Amino acid sequence: MESGENISIVSDANVRLWQRFKAGESAALGQLAQVHYRWLYNYATKFSSDPDFIRDAIQELYLELWERRDNLSETAFVKSYLLKALRHKLIKESIKLKRFQEPGQAIFDSACEDMPIESQIIADENSHFQTSRIKGIIKLLSKRQQELIYLRFYQNLDNEDIANIMGLGRQSVANLLHRTLKDIRQIWTPAEFMWALLLFSLLF
Amino acid sequence: MKDYRFQTVEELATDDMFRTWVIAPTPEISSFWLNWLASNPQKSADVYAARELVAAVHEIYSDELPEAMLQQEIQEIARLAELRKNGKPSSILQVINKPIWRIAAICVLISGLGLAFYKNQNNRAVSTSAKSDIEANDVLIVRENHTTHDMTVLLSDNSIATLTAGSTIRYPKKFTNKVRKVTLTGEAFFDVAKNPEKPFLVYTDETVTKVLGTSFRVKALEKENTVMVLVKTGRVSVYPKTAYERLETKPDHNVAVIVLSPNQQAVFNRKENRLEKGIVIDRQLLSELSDQKELIFDDKPVSQVFKTLQEIYGISIVYDAAALTQCNITAQFSDENLKQRINAICQAIGASYEMVDGRIVISSSGCTQ
Numbered sequence: 001m002e003s004g005e006n007i008s009i010v011s012d013a014n015v016r017l018w019q020r021f022k023a024g025e026s027a028a029l030g031q032l033a034q035v036h037y038r039w040l041y042n043y044a045t046k047f048s049s050d051p052d053f054i055r056d057a058i059q060e061l062y063l064e065l066w067e068r069r070d071n072l073s074e075t076a077f078v079k080s081y082l083l084k085a086l087r088h089k090l091i092k093e094s095i096k097l098k099r100f101q102e103p104g105q106a107i108f109d110s111a112c113e114d115m116p117i118e119s120q121i122i123a124d125e126n127s128h129f130q131t132s133r134i135k136g137i138i139k140l141l142s143k144r145q146q147e148l149i150y151l152r153f154y155q156n157l158d159n160e161d162i163a164n165i166m167g168l169g170r171q172s173v174a175n176l177l178h179r180t181l182k183d184i185r186q187i188w189t190p191a192e193f194m195w196a197l198l199l200f201s202l203l204f
Numbered sequence: 205m206k207d208y209r210f211q212t213v214e215e216l217a218t219d220d221m222f223r224t225w226v227i228a229p230t231p232e233i234s235s236f237w238l239n240w241l242a243s244n245p246q247k248s249a250d251v252y253a254a255r256e257l258v259a260a261v262h263e264i265y266s267d268e269l270p271e272a273m274l275q276q277e278i279q280e281i282a283r284l285a286e287l288r289k290n291g292k293p294s295s296i297l298q299v300i301n302k303p304i305w306r307i308a309a310i311c312v313l314i315s316g317l318g319l320a321f322y323k324n325q326n327n328r329a330v331s332t333s334a335k336s337d338i339e340a341n342d343v344l345i346v347r348e349n350h351t352t353h354d355m356t357v358l359l360s361d362n363s364i365a366t367l368t369a370g371s372t373i374r375y376p377k378k379f380t381n382k383v384r385k386v387t388l389t390g391e392a393f394f395d396v397a398k399n400p401e402k403p404f405l406v407y408t409d410e411t412v413t414k415v416l417g418t419s420f421r422v423k424a425l426e427k428e429n430t431v432m433v434l435v436k437t438g439r440v441s442v443y444p445k446t447a448y449e450r451l452e453t454k455p456d457h458n459v460a461v462i463v464l465s466p467n468q469q470a471v472f473n474r475k476e477n478r479l480e481k482g483i484v485i486d487r488q489l490l491s492e493l494s495d496q497k498e499l500i501f502d503d504k505p506v507s508q509v510f511k512t513l514q515e516i517y518g519i520s521i522v523y524d525a526a527a528l529t530q531c532n533i534t535a536q537f538s539d540e541n542l543k544q545r546i547n548a549i550c551q552a553i554g555a556s557y558e559m560v561d562g563r564i565v566i567s568s569s570g571c572t573q
Contacts, residue, residue, distance in 0.1 A: 024289055027554065030282030037274055045267045052416060052438045056400060059281055066285045135260045153217055153261040181214060 018074055026066075033062045036079050039155060040086050046150065047090040057089050080161035083151075087165060137184055145180045152177060210247065216254035226258040276544060279551045286556040348372040349390075354493050356517040356542060358559045359386070362397035363404065364542055366492045388422055393492045395419040395541045396438075411472050411479075412448035414441040419541060420464075421489050431472040435464045436490040442470040444479060492541045493517075499537040506531040506553055510566075517542055523566035528553070531571040 020028035037058065044054040065076055075081055138149060144166075151162045159177065163170040210216045217223070225233045241248055349355040349367040357365045360378045367373055371390025379385075384404040396404045398417025406413040408424035411431050418438020424431040433442045440463070443451070447459035462470045462481050469484045484490060493516075501509050506528050510521045519542075531553040537545050546564060550557050555568030 026282045026286035026289065027551075029285045030278045030551075033281050034278050037278060038269060041269050041274070042265065042267045046265070050439055052398070052418060055277055056398060056417075059277065059284070062281050063284055063288065067288060134256050135264055138260060138264060149261065150265055152214075153258060154265045156218055156220070156223065158218075177214075 022069060022072075024069070029062060029066050032077050035077070036082050039079060040082055043083055043155065044086060044090055046147070047087070048094060053093070054090075057086065057093060061086055061089060079155075080157055080165055083155070083157075084165040134184070134188055137188055141180065141183075145176065145183075148173065148177055148180060210250065213250050213254045213257065216250060217257050222254065223258055226255050227262055276547070279547050282551055283547055283556060286550075286554070287558075343377050344374050345377055346372065346374050353495075356519050358519060358562045358564065359384075360559065360561075361399065361402075361404075362543075362559045364395045364492075366393040366395075366542075368392065368494065388424060389426070391421070391423040391425060393419070393421045395492060395543050397543075407445065410445050410474060410477075412443045412445050414443065414448075415439070419492075423489070429474050431474065432469055433464065433472075434469040434484050434489050435466055437466055440464045442472070442479060444472065444477060446477075491539055496539060499535075501533050501535045503532050503534050505529070506533050506549065509533050509535070509549060513542070513545065519562075519564065521564045521566065524568070524570075527568055527570035528566075529570075531568075 017028055017031055021032060040058050040061075041054060044057060048054055061082070065072060138146065141149065147166065148162060151157050151165060152159075157165070159173045160170055162168075162177075163173040166173070168176075210219075221233065222237070224230075225237045237251075241251055347355070347357055347367070349369055349371050352369050354369070355367045357367060357373060357375075359365065359375055361384055363384070365373055365375075365386070368391040371388065371392055373386055373388050373392060375386040379402065382402065384399070384402050385407065386405070387407045389408070394404075394406065394415075396415050396417050396419065400416050404415050404417070406422050408422065408431050411422075411424070411433070413420070413422055413433050415438060418440060419436040420438075420440050421434045421436070422431070423434070433440065442462045442464065444460055447461065451459045460479060462479050464470055464481065467484050467490070469482050471480050471482065472478070473480070488494070497516075499512065499516075501512075507523070507525055510523060513519075514521050533549060533552055535548060535552070537548075540548070546557055549555075550566065550568075553568060553571055555566050557564055557566050559565070
């Protein structure tokens with residue numbers, strides 16, 4: 001999933017693909033959809049656990065771009081724009097569908113307070129750290145912080161893209177990220193012993 | 205190779221080459237980073253921290269989207285895009301939009317209503333294939349599988365029902381109501397076209413199965429004590445019929461319902477009037493045809509492929525043979541449904557399809573080679 005990152009439609013092949021799309025060739029839409037489909041699908045799983053709902057939403061997203069293709073600029077197919085449009089759609093749709101949702105489905109979409117992690121550890125006695133301590137720590141972050149960590153370190157987007165997607169100011173993203181990483185650092189005593197093991201397993 | 209100077213864990217964790225090392229390392233990349241570590245030992249704590257961070261984020265947030273499903277979705281997007289192309293009358297429905305045709309359609313509809321009334325008087329079961337053109341939309345079509353093999357029934361919303369021998373299905377010629385309701389006696393596999401606005405409901409004597417778009421089997425054999433619903437893809441809700449009817453009158457009422465995911469089944473016990481959830485044990489029941497065979501086409505004319513499918517499924521496929529003479533196909537089908545197969549073919553030759561009056565109608569402007 002790491003390759004094909006942040007495709008900007010500038011290279012020759014992409015220019016041709018773009019022209020075919022503009023000319024109304026449905027296969028070109030398929031190829032454009034192929035580029036970011038996995039990233040979009042993954043992001044959507046953080047809002048809904050219903051694969052049908054997710055596939056419908058992504059399908060609709062691309063078909064809307066298709067229907068507006070005459071007035072579309074190339075930025076429409078940049079990853080962060082697609083993620084933003086999908087996020088908007090998912091939140092809108094899940095509000096519409098609220099009655100049918102099972103509890104615990106929405107992962108990122110609730111607006112809750114960013115509580116200090118320490119108090120959450122105390123609050124949540126059930127959350128023991130599993131294989132890796134940092135995994136446990138990330139799961140204790142607020143929804144907003146988790147989404148931030150996810151967009152930064154899973155989708156590998158920069159602060160500007162993240163600000164755009166989450167509808168925040170760029171400075172607030174930078175601040176929140178800084179604070180979140182600091183929070184994590186404070187309670188994360190990285191497993192030095194594990195590192196030594198890891199290094200050995202890599203060397204030999 | 206480029207000289208890496210990192211200030212922070214964050215910078216490391218967002219560097220593409222570093223991430224490749226953590227997530228999908230190659231021998232070259234591993235040896236690069238180990239060398240880098242050896243010459244920058246003061247950075248080792250940061251490197252390990254960044255490694256753990258990237259690995260943890262991937263473990264937490266990865267999903268399991270199978271490649272096949274992804275490709276199917278891409279094809280579906282391209283297919284729907286082709287259908288929604290403006291300007292070109294690629295479908296029969298668009299032709300009907302022209303006023304003169306609309307008048308003609310209304311005439312057919314009116315005479316159809318009269319005929320339907322007449323038929324209802326005689327209380328006769330109607331078969332689709334022969335005289336479907338002039339029946340009104342609300343008329344229920346009854347199809348009974350008298351043969352000894354599976355029977356493929358194409359519904360007006362592009363859904364497909366595969367009836368086992370001896371089973372019967374009742375469905376409207378067109379789904380004009382708020383829901384798509386069919387009634388089943390016996391056993392059938394359903395591959396339902398997605399339409400979140402119009403749920404698809406399968407009624408048996410005791411259960412109601414509700415879906416938005418998915419594939420599953422309902423087994424309601426009269427001789428058995430149970431009704432079974434088995435899900436292949438998507439999500440399916442199963443209600444005891446009594447509970448569903450209560451829900452229709454009082455929408456906020458709490459009723460018994462079981463929600464099934466792929467590879468799960470619901471068993472309704474007729475004697476005890478009780479629903480139970482479990483895992484599908486007999487995986488064979490999750491395929492559309494009871495004797496699904498592998499099909500291989502090696503650079504074959506598409507007309508021949510259609511002919512084979514017509515024979516296997518006992519359906520008719522309408523296409524412009526002259527336009528498709530240039531179209532050849534190489535494909536291998538194993539456990540795909542009819543719809544997936546038609547989808548794949550249409551995608552390959554840049555065509556689209558619709559189900560009209562129990563037939564599959566292919567629209568294509570032909571292939572150039």
